[in-house]
Amino acid sequence: MTTTTDTFTGHKGLELEVPLLFEEGSYEKSGVDMPEPSGTSRLGDLCAEQPVELPAFAEPQAMRHFVRLSQKNYAIDMGIFPLGSCTMKHNPRLNERMARLPGFADVHPLQPVQTVQGALGLIHELQHWLCELTAMPAVAMSPKAGAHGELCGMMAIRAAIEAKGEGATRTKVLVPESAHGTNPATAAQCGFTVHKLPATEDGRVDLAAMTEKLSDEVAAIMVTNPNTCGLFERDIREMAEAVHEAGGYFYCDGANFNAIVGKVRPGDLGIDAMHINLHKTFSTPHGGGGPGSGPTVLSDALAPFAPVPAVVKSGESFEIIEQAEGDMEQAFGRMVAFHGQMGMFVRALSYMMSHGADGLRKVAEDSVLNANYVRVRLAEEMTQGYPGTCMHEALFSDRWLKDTGVGTLDFAKAMIDEGFHPMTMYFPLVVSGAMLIEPTETESKASLDEFCDSLLGLARAAKAGEKERFTQAPRYAPRTRLDETKAARKPVLKWTPANPEAMAAE
Numbered sequence: 001m002t003t004t005t006d007t008f009t010g011h012k013g014l015e016l017e018v019p020l021l022f023e024e025g026s027y028e029k030s031g032v033d034m035p036e037p038s039g040t041s042r043l044g045d046l047c048a049e050q051p052v053e054l055p056a057f058a059e060p061q062a063m064r065h066f067v068r069l070s071q072k073n074y075a076i077d078m079g080i081f082p083l084g085s086c087t088m089k090h091n092p093r094l095n096e097r098m099a100r101l102p103g104f105a106d107v108h109p110l111q112p113v114q115t116v117q118g119a120l121g122l123i124h125e126l127q128h129w130l131c132e133l134t135a136m137p138a139v140a141m142s143p144k145a146g147a148h149g150e151l152c153g154m155m156a157i158r159a160a161i162e163a164k165g166e167g168a169t170r171t172k173v174l175v176p177e178s179a180h181g182t183n184p185a186t187a188a189q190c191g192f193t194v195h196k197l198p199a200t201e202d203g204r205v206d207l208a209a210m211t212e213k214l215s216d217e218v219a220a221i222m223v224t225n226p227n228t229c230g231l232f233e234r235d236i237r238e239m240a241e242a243v244h245e246a247g248g249y250f251y252c253d254g255a256n257f258n259a260i261v262g263k264v265r266p267g268d269l270g271i272d273a274m275h276i277n278l279h280k281t282f283s284t285p286h287g288g289g290g291p292g293s294g295p296t297v298l299s300d301a302l303a304p305f306a307p308v309p310a311v312v313k314s315g316e317s318f319e320i321i322e323q324a325e326g327d328m329e330q331a332f333g334r335m336v337a338f339h340g341q342m343g344m345f346v347r348a349l350s351y352m353m354s355h356g357a358d359g360l361r362k363v364a365e366d367s368v369l370n371a372n373y374v375r376v377r378l379a380e381e382m383t384q385g386y387p388g389t390c391m392h393e394a395l396f397s398d399r400w401l402k403d404t405g406v407g408t409l410d411f412a413k414a415m416i417d418e419g420f421h422p423m424t425m426y427f428p429l430v431v432s433g434a435m436l437i438e439p440t441e442t443e444s445k446a447s448l449d450e451f452c453d454s455l456l457g458l459a460r461a462a463k464a465g466e467k468e469r470f471t472q473a474p475r476y477a478p479r480t481r482l483d484e485t486k487a488a489r490k491p492v493l494k495w496t497p498a499n500p501e502a503m504a505a506e
């Protein structure tokens with residue numbers, strides 16, 4: 001165990017040091033009382049001859065181990081999560097309560113359709129509101145994350161192109177330099193070649209450069225709006241017109257829909273496909289690897305290619321279309337085994353209904369207001385990535401740190417000492433040493449002020465030459481500065497006993 005303090009235990013106050021399971025457990029004992037095996041083993045000569053060498057715990061020990069570990073995690077329920085392009089936000093407990101109602105929580109995807117009419121009704125209702133909010137005619141509910149939703153949209157685009165007999169010739173997808181990495185990855189996964197779109201000086205897609213790249217080889221453009229610099233793409237309608245004129249489709253990355261929900265409808269902007277991250281806009285839990293949910297809305301041109309399954313209303317009851325036949329014979333296929341993330345659907349609809357139309361509009365307004373509040377306050381010491389107002393997130397470059405000997409990474413590490421999770425760093429790539437901050441609409445003014453005061457204080461310290469405070473940070477975290485390059489290049493993924501001979505002898 002490496003300790004970072006001079007206490008006997010390695011604990012720092014109530015911050016307790018947690019050894020690995022392998023270091024803490026006992027190899028001689030078991031936490032479970034097993035009866036002695038009697039008679040002959042049916043394993044024959046497959047019976048283990050050596051102890052299995054797994055650490056064992058008594059119940060209180062196991063409890064303590066995992067509770068201590070859980071307390072090392074920073075969470076949205078502990079404080080502000082300023083990560084940009086991520087939208088970590090408070091999950092109202094009402095949503096959680098709804099999702100735990102037995103009629104929703106305990107349904108099984110293989111139950112007969114007559115027994116899950118309420119659950120299907122809820123999916124149908126959510127479909128309706130997603131279409132209504134986006135002014136799009138169709139939505140595929142099954143994608144399980146933003147990236148999965150992108151895959152759904154791009155597969156629909158590929159199917160539409162193939163249906164027109166242009167599959168062999170329309171092979172290019174245009175993606176801006178500032179795009180989230182999942183955009184080019186999705187296009188490549190679908191067999192397209194990815195071509196970069198340059199940005200203008202004000203951080204938006206260069207319309208003239210884009211138009212020049214359009215041809216009968218372009219299958220689609222993939223544009224994020226608001227984009228990953230936190231800016232609204234002013235020329236979005238012109239982009240849509242231009243790509244349609246060239247016979248291609250417009251994929252919009254709608255991960256940041258929370259900034260415009262209730263204010264702008266993507267269908268009115270000429271978009272053909274867009275995923276919505278329920279875990280970013282409609283307050284379903286986010287992080288820790290999911291479960292997310294990325295329904296994808298589709299235009300008239302793409303709707304026929306939407307994947308199965310789909311929930312439809314027939315008279316007074318709901319049905320699931322499971323096969324690509326009948327009305328859905330052009331479906332490009334299926335993306336998931338069942339119907340999507342039921343628990344997320346319940347939470348999202350609960351969030352929509354508890355907010356109402358005016359409430360959802362206010363979500364967008366407040367997320368933009370909060371980001372601009374942070375932008376203006378921090379601009380006192382920090383340099384903005386691009387001039388002017390932003391949407392849901394505020395982007396700063398590292399220009400203001402020039403000559404201080406402190407870099408973006410050092411600054412972020414010093415934020416940990418102040419009790420904050422760092423913002424998104426070095427993304428988007430188009431801005432040097434980027435710091436992308438997204439407070440979201442759920443932070444109070446007091447919380448934003450505490451955050452801004454701390455960052456401004458740090459910024460002044462950096463400029464005043466207190467370099468060590470940053471290069472040595474974090475000083476108060478369970479682990480201090482790590483060798484991140486080594487961790488990435490030579491990760492230690494396997495525990496090896498410090499003294500293997502001693503263990504073997506036991």
Ligand SMILES: *Cc1c(COP(=O)(O)O)cnc(C)c1O
Pocket residue numbers: 085086145146147148180182224228253255256277292294
């Ligand atoms: C989060 C995000 C994605 C990917 O969404 P996941 O649910 O994490 O797969 C794609 N694009 C943008 C702009 C995002 O912010």
